[in-house]
Amino acid sequence: MTELAGFTRRAAETRLPTRYGDFNAVGYQDPTSAHEHMALVYGDVKKGRDPLTRVHSECLTGDVFASTRCECGDQLAAAMKAIVAEGAGILIYLQGHEGRGIGLLAKLKAMRLQEEGLDTVDANVALGLPVDCRDYQAAADILQDLGVPAVRLLSNNPDKVESLKRYGISISEQVPLLIEVNDENLPYLKAKRERLDHHLPQLDDIL
Template identity: 70%
Template sequence: MAADGIAFGDISRPAGIERVVEVRLPTTHGEFLAIGYLDRARMREQVALVHGDVSGHGTLTRVHSECLTGDVFGSLHCECGDQLSSALDAIVAEGSGVLVYVQGHEGRGIGLLAKLKAMRLQTEGLDTVEANLALGLPVDARDYRVAADILHDLGMRSVRLLSNNPQKRDALRRHGIEISEQVPLLTSPHPENLRYLRTKRERLQHLLPHLDGLSG
């Protein structure tokens, strides 16, 4: 049993990460246990927010890629901030769940400055895929191994993954995470991000059926 009465499954700690600290974290969404990790391979700090008892099967789980512009500044260019809030609300409403916030995933893994350059190219007419390629960068450079290691460390037997991205689902499965269900995480589009969302659906195969019939 972990701090504050939160239970985890049987664990065999992955060698690539170190669990450094656990602390109660009350938020506007509800109360969580913040568990801080050190990713030894990349020397990055990572965090998981745990709510309730996550020791069973089919735990509601969000693996959220770092997005400074969306998560912190409320950018309407993407849906990241809305997804982060919606995921935390859904986990609390469920009564238990985990959100892994992955540092190093900014701009689908290309970094903050490159992401801002890609955003500028999008104002000139390129879509989010074309902009990355025009900079000589991968369309998606994210590695989900550390997220999978954290879920393994928490003893997660299987997860219900809050995500519209089948590539994320498949990547986690390749790293040994059993996914019993992919749960949609749909947010209301804005005029500022509608083209971006359509590109994610059409070119990155994101599951976004709520865009059907929208104009603009």
Template identity: 65%
Template sequence: MSVNAGPSGAVRVVSSPLPTVYGAFEAVGYLDQDSGEEQVALVYGDIGAADGEGILTRLHSECLTGDAFGSQHCECGEQLAGALRAIVAEGRGVLVYLRGHEGRGIGLLAKLRAMKLQAEGLDTVEANLALGLPVDARDYRVAAEMLHDLGVRSVRLMSNNPRKREALLRHGVEVGEQVPLLIPPCEDNITYLRTKRERLDHHLPHLDAVVSSP
């Protein structure tokens, strides 16, 4: 098995075809030598060999409750599905699935504790702080390294979070456009989404239509 080193901690270990309900992707597995985390990028079409410019890209933070269990506390599962559909419709693109980002980087059990506090009346920011944890502990270094290794020079970033754009720019990935990935809110996540907009600066203009809802 060949191992190709990226520019820093991300080391490419394996690449395998991955047929999905959305389309036929290539799963490219990496080991982050700094954190020890195993990471994966789902690649569709020719993203690097031609020019590597303007690649439709999603950096998706691991969310077991949303991605696997269909939780409506957040919109993560629907964003994951929407991003994969958009990449296939585009004809090429990449989704970097960032393990170790559970609960904005605080881990699964801490996230569940935070969710319990939210059910008791705190918002998502207040809950993390009440637990003595950072509001957002995520680091996007490894995502940038994976994109560099894949030959991606600039991206059209599917995200509502300005911090993801800033992080990629810091790590040398050009962001030509930030593409909204807006999911219709539901009763169970509207408070969470409002907090993301009001306290975490997420661009969520579609909430205006429901801003007065109880």
């Protein structure tokens, strides 16, 4: 078991065949939060240019139940496909990030407030919760454990880029991960662009 600078520990490793390709699944434990994270590694990520990497926040409603209110499940699938098409890359799946860190039950309450007219930012505030309380120390620890100090990051979120940089990860390129807009996710994506500065150019012809 390997202990990393931020205390995240490698705890398990196995081959994980998926519908997209065969990955090496590496499990990690964070004793400071009791969260369990996983890195899916495809191909040789230490060879060639900086590996295509997705740092994905846990989203039960999107990733498991295929909610169309957010783009999370579609982003997860698109990232795995892109990594396989690239020939090498990493997907880090972070527990404890549900609802931008507020937790599942609070997220469901926030979603109900969104049905009543609030956007995703104001709904969190109305519940007395942070707009975004995610931390990416564990992701940086995992990348360091994997021997990857620099990545091409699949993300539309500038805060994620800056957070990883603060933890010592070099971002050589920010690669857009754009998902098709539908009637259900349009308000959410609009708020992410206008309130959280996400790069979402697919909205240009709609809004």
